[in-house]
Amino acid sequence: MKTSSKFLKVILGGATLWLALCGCTKAAVPQASDKVALASKSSIIFSGTVSQLAATSFADVPKSPQTIVVKVDSVAKKPAAVSLKKGDSVTVEVKDASAFQEGTHATFYTDGWIFGSGVAVKELGHELGAAAEPAPMTTAAKPSGQGKDEISDQELLERMKTSDFVVVGRVTDVRKWNVPKPKSGAPSRVTEHDPDWHEAVVEVQSVLKGGKVKGNKVIVRFPNRNDVAWVSSPKFAKNQRGIFCLNRDQSTGAPASAGGQQANVYTCLGHGDALPISEEGRVRALLKNP
Amino acid sequence: MMAGLLVARGQSPAPPSIKVVNLIPASLSGESNQDSEPFLAIQNQNPQVMVASAFTPNPFSMTGNAPVYVSQDGGTTWVLNAITPVQRMTCDITHAMATGENHPRGDLHAGTLACATGITLDESESNDVSLTTTMNVQSTRGNVDQPFVRALGVASGDRIYVGVNDFNQASGRTATIDVSVDGGATYKSIPIETRKTAGQDGPSVRPAVANDGTVYAAFFGWRKFNGKTATSDIVVVRDDAAATGANPFQVLKDPSDKLPGAIVVKNAQIPWSNAAALGQERIGSTLSIAVDPNHSGTVYVSWADKGSKGDIYTLHVRSSTDRGVTWSKTDLPRTTIHNATNVALAVANNGVVGFLYQQLAGGRWVTHLVQSHDGFMTSRDFVLATVPANQPVGQFLPYLGDYDYLLSVGNEFRGVFCANNTPDFANFPQGVTYQRAADFRAKTLNDASGNPVPISIDPFYFSVPVIP
Numbered sequence: 001m002k003t004s005s006k007f008l009k010v011i012l013g014g015a016t017l018w019l020a021l022c023g024c025t026k027a028a029v030p031q032a033s034d035k036v037a038l039a040s041k042s043s044i045i046f047s048g049t050v051s052q053l054a055a056t057s058f059a060d061v062p063k064s065p066q067t068i069v070v071k072v073d074s075v076a077k078k079p080a081a082v083s084l085k086k087g088d089s090v091t092v093e094v095k096d097a098s099a100f101q102e103g104t105h106a107t108f109y110t111d112g113w114i115f116g117s118g119v120a121v122k123e124l125g126h127e128l129g130a131a132a133e134p135a136p137m138t139t140a141a142k143p144s145g146q147g148k149d150e151i152s153d154q155e156l157l158e159r160m161k162t163s164d165f166v167v168v169g170r171v172t173d174v175r176k177w178n179v180p181k182p183k184s185g186a187p188s189r190v191t192e193h194d195p196d197w198h199e200a201v202v203e204v205q206s207v208l209k210g211g212k213v214k215g216n217k218v219i220v221r222f223p224n225r226n227d228v229a230w231v232s233s234p235k236f237a238k239n240q241r242g243i244f245c246l247n248r249d250q251s252t253g254a255p256a257s258a259g260g261q262q263a264n265v266y267t268c269l270g271h272g273d274a275l276p277i278s279e280e281g282r283v284r285a286l287l288k289n290p
Numbered sequence: 291m292m293a294g295l296l297v298a299r300g301q302s303p304a305p306p307s308i309k310v311v312n313l314i315p316a317s318l319s320g321e322s323n324q325d326s327e328p329f330l331a332i333q334n335q336n337p338q339v340m341v342a343s344a345f346t347p348n349p350f351s352m353t354g355n356a357p358v359y360v361s362q363d364g365g366t367t368w369v370l371n372a373i374t375p376v377q378r379m380t381c382d383i384t385h386a387m388a389t390g391e392n393h394p395r396g397d398l399h400a401g402t403l404a405c406a407t408g409i410t411l412d413e414s415e416s417n418d419v420s421l422t423t424t425m426n427v428q429s430t431r432g433n434v435d436q437p438f439v440r441a442l443g444v445a446s447g448d449r450i451y452v453g454v455n456d457f458n459q460a461s462g463r464t465a466t467i468d469v470s471v472d473g474g475a476t477y478k479s480i481p482i483e484t485r486k487t488a489g490q491d492g493p494s495v496r497p498a499v500a501n502d503g504t505v506y507a508a509f510f511g512w513r514k515f516n517g518k519t520a521t522s523d524i525v526v527v528r529d530d531a532a533a534t535g536a537n538p539f540q541v542l543k544d545p546s547d548k549l550p551g552a553i554v555v556k557n558a559q560i561p562w563s564n565a566a567a568l569g570q571e572r573i574g575s576t577l578s579i580a581v582d583p584n585h586s587g588t589v590y591v592s593w594a595d596k597g598s599k600g601d602i603y604t605l606h607v608r609s610s611t612d613r614g615v616t617w618s619k620t621d622l623p624r625t626t627i628h629n630a631t632n633v634a635l636a637v638a639n640n641g642v643v644g645f646l647y648q649q650l651a652g653g654r655w656v657t658h659l660v661q662s663h664d665g666f667m668t669s670r671d672f673v674l675a676t677v678p679a680n681q682p683v684g685q686f687l688p689y690l691g692d693y694d695y696l697l698s699v700g701n702e703f704r705g706v707f708c709a710n711n712t713p714d715f716a717n718f719p720q721g722v723t724y725q726r727a728a729d730f731r732a733k734t735l736n737d738a739s740g741n742p743v744p745i746s747i748d749p750f751y752f753s754v755p756v757i758p
Binding site: 043044060062079080081082083084085111112113114115116117118119151152155158188189190191192193194196225226227228229230231232247250251267269270271272 | 315348349353369409421422455457489515562685687727
């Protein structure tokens with residue numbers, strides 16, 4: 001996902017544009033922070049001209065009074081996988097069709113909907129008027145593979161909200177960890193999704209969310225298997241530095257102990273739960289101004 | 291013009307030709323995911339409508355629903371529709387479309403695994419796959435593996451059969467069929483393993499349903515497991531009343547021990563590898579069963595085990611013509627296939643058997659559809675794809691999938707497989723159509739704006755006419 005920085009500057013510039021936010025179709029002029037939040041929530045942002053009302057741009061989209069066709073003038077934000085460029089016709093399911101007429105120019109803040117011979121999106125908000133001068137965006141051929149997408153601010157913020165701890169730290173050791181056999185004697189399971197649990201010892205350098213960490217060290221259990229079930233889960237390496245979103249271990253089914261002693265045992269399983277240290281500024285800013 | 295004239299004079303339309311279609315829509319031409327492990331469902335009363343799936347992530351959101359591919363024109367075009375109940379991407383998905391509830395674009399019944407922090411099975415349905423409504427979850431539980439869905443529409447509603455390896459079952463007898471005879475409103479988990487296991491059965495539990503309500507299921511009865519090899523029986527169970535009775539799947543008893551479940555082969559040596567073992571693919575649990583839809587006494591089963599010296603994984607096909615009571619003692623002719631996986635069997639209305647598999651040969655993954663009308667005494671082999679096996683480099687396992695799929699409808703075999711997506715006609719001997727932006731002269735992909743896109747694994751749909 002890539003957003004034009006020039007486009008964001010325009011948003012923050014406070015242009016007096018009208019938005020339909022949160023279903024408020026008679027929208028007031030929003031605060032700059034609202035615009036940033038809307039842009040952050042949107043996966044596809046483009047400017048264009050309404051060419052048809054109550055219509056769709058390709059056959060597989062259900063036509064309704066809320067669907068309009070917009071000819072794209074410029075694209076400000078989209079996932080790398082999505083093909084969208086100037087001149088394309090996009091179906092937009094809008095919140096209030098009465099806000100648009102044929103020939104209306106607007107910038108659309110949207111989320112993806114249906115992908116076929118064309119793109120169909122759902123409106124999250126819009127700005128009426130001329131395009132917000134989004135800079136041309138390079139749809140780089142960057143792989144958009146299952147584990148490689150950048151995490152958006154919105155998604156990262158949500159992820160941090162549900163984390164018990166967010167820490168800056170360094171991995172001092174990585175080792176294989178075998179789930180202890182249950183007292184019931186039940187056999188281990190053999191599946192293609194076996195996580196092959198490993199433990200990373202993380203030396204905590206600062207805590208961005210959560211309380212004090214006892215001993216400034218935590219154990220992070222992670223699946224080392226390259227199975228589809230765990231493809232998005234971070235893998236750890238010795239001396240790796242980063243920002244880690246941690247949750248108390250409720251996944252391995254094993255006690256929170258290491259070497260027979262109680263320990264600070266966490267998991268770090270989701271996409272974006274381990275970020276490079278270069279993201280520290282972004283993470284701190286998001287936590288400061290959620 | 292000529293074709294129209296011939297039809298106007300009353301001649302029958304030309305027989306369907308072979309169709310191979312890359313499923314990735316044009317509007318996702320920039321994607322380079324490993325879209326492996328494909329599956330297919332056909333709405334039999336409205337076979338223009340189909341649903342396919344693969345390990346395809348939601349293309350625009352890390353938290354949105356995992357998508358499926360939907361075609362409403364017989365497989366010529368496909369759209370991506372994010373309707374499954376799983377966030378972003380499933381880690382197992384199969385499905386079937388039943389026709390008992392008069393929904394022309396439904397009812398899609400899916401079994402999905404979500405793998406966010408643990409593994410959760412959802413059994414869900416959609417009454418209309420053209421809509422973007424999230425599928426309705428009807429049953430959910432954890433601690434299971436590899437759901438495999440079949441369904442049959444009858445006047446009273448949809449009957450759904452989901453093979454699962456259920457670790458909740460007692461005594462390690464994990465092979466299980468989840469049965470619903472009320473369209474998914476209620477499910478009952480029925481253990482089908484009756485023998486002692488090595489702590490569990492193999493992951494693949496495969497049901498097959500005939501039109502008369504006969505239901506078969508095949509599974510790997512693991513008797514020993516040493517971490518690298520499962521000593522396994524190939525077991526088939528049967529139910530003659532759509533699994534609606536008090537003791538389903540008990541009728542077929544093996545003469546060796548009088549226990550339910552016919553043993554097709556005893557103590558097969560199944561190699562197990564959670565790492566790349568056959569090319570870039572893992573191995574350990576490929577299994578398929580198919581029943582003649584109109585003659586439920588005829589049934590075929592196929593699996594792979596440890597091959598002879600020099601072979602990694604060898605496919606076999608056996609058959610029964612007496613409702614699974616006795617089985618061919620040796621492989622059917624020309625069905626012992628070396629270094630191959632992803633077997634899928636189907637039987638057409640005229641009794642012709644389709645045998646889909648992917649073989650590693652000469653550094654290439656070669657996808658075959660073999661058809662036979664006489665138990666493979668004679669057969670015809672259609673090579674659907676032959677692609678380099680070393681490219682692209684795998685992003686995760688499974689590389690192509692732990693399965694692919696084959697169905698029959700009318701006079702067609704329809705199915706799905708995954709392959710390297712290099713746009714090269716030489717890789718697709720029957721021809722191929724790409725929806726995504728591709729330059730077949732330069733043999734390159736692009737994002738429709740002129741930017742290059744790296745090759746990856748894509749799902750392909752195919753339709754092949756059934757031989758007479």
